[in-house]
Amino acid sequence: MNFFKRLFKIGEAEANSAIDKMEDPIKMTEQGIRDMKTDLEKSLEALAQVKAMAIRAKNDTEEFVSKAEDYQQKAMLILKKAQNGDLDVTEADRLAKEALVKKEEAMLHVNRSKGESEKFDSSVSQLEKNVQEIKQNISKWENELKTLKARVKVSTATKNVNKQMAEIDSSSTVSMLERMKDKVNQEEALAEAYGDIANTSKSIDEEIDKAIDVTEANAEDDLAKLKEQLGIDDKKK
Numbered sequence: 001m002n003f004f005k006r007l008f009k010i011g012e013a014e015a016n017s018a019i020d021k022m023e024d025p026i027k028m029t030e031q032g033i034r035d036m037k038t039d040l041e042k043s044l045e046a047l048a049q050v051k052a053m054a055i056r057a058k059n060d061t062e063e064f065v066s067k068a069e070d071y072q073q074k075a076m077l078i079l080k081k082a083q084n085g086d087l088d089v090t091e092a093d094r095l096a097k098e099a100l101v102k103k104e105e106a107m108l109h110v111n112r113s114k115g116e117s118e119k120f121d122s123s124v125s126q127l128e129k130n131v132q133e134i135k136q137n138i139s140k141w142e143n144e145l146k147t148l149k150a151r152v153k154v155s156t157a158t159k160n161v162n163k164q165m166a167e168i169d170s171s172s173t174v175s176m177l178e179r180m181k182d183k184v185n186q187e188e189a190l191a192e193a194y195g196d197i198a199n200t201s202k203s204i205d206e207e208i209d210k211a212i213d214v215t216e217a218n219a220e221d222d223l224a225k226l227k228e229q230l231g232i233d234d235k236k237k
Helices: 002-022 025-083 089-170 173-212 214-230
Strands: none
Touching: 025 089
16 A cells, blocks of 8 residues: 555656646747757758759759750751752651650650649748748747746846845844844943943042042151151150
C-alpha cells in the first residue's frame, strides 16, 4: 500500500513539474523558435529542390526548342537538296517527313517542360513567401523573447525586493531595532541620572567645605602645633 502511495506521489510530482515547464513562457517561446527554425531549414531545403527542378525544366524547354528548330532546318535542307537534284525526291520526302516527326516530338516535350516549369515557378514563389514569413516570425519572436526575458528579470528583482520588505516584520527585525532604540534611550537616561547625582554630591561637598572653611581650620591647627614646638604659650601673654 505504501509503495503505491509513493508511486502516486512521484507521478504527481512529475505531472506538476511538466505543467510548470509548460507554463514557463520563456521555455515555451524558446521551443517555439527552435520549431520555427526547424521549419525554416525544411522550407529552405524544399525551396532548393523545387528551384533545381524549375531550372531543370527551363533547361529542358530550351533544349527541346533547339531540337525542334534543328529538325525544322534539317527538313528544309533535305527538301532543298532534292529540289537541286542532289537527293532523290522520294528519299528526300521520307527523310524530311522523319525530321518533321522528330520536330513534333520535340515540340511535345517543349510544351510538357513549359508546363512543368510554370508549376515549379509557382511552387518556388509560394515557398519563398513561406520562407520569408518564417524568417519574419523568427525575428519577431526572438525580439519578443528578449523583451520577455527582460520583463522576467525586472519582475523577479521586484518580487525579491518586495519579499524582503514583506519579511522584515515577520522576522522581527523592526521590533528588534525598536528594542535596541529603547535600550539606547534607557542607557542615555541612566548616564544622565548618574551625572545629575555626581553633580549633586559635588555641590553638597562644596557647601559643607564652605560652611566649615576647611582651609582656615587646617591653618589654625598647623599654627598651634608650630607654637607648641617653639614653646610659645599664648596664655602667658
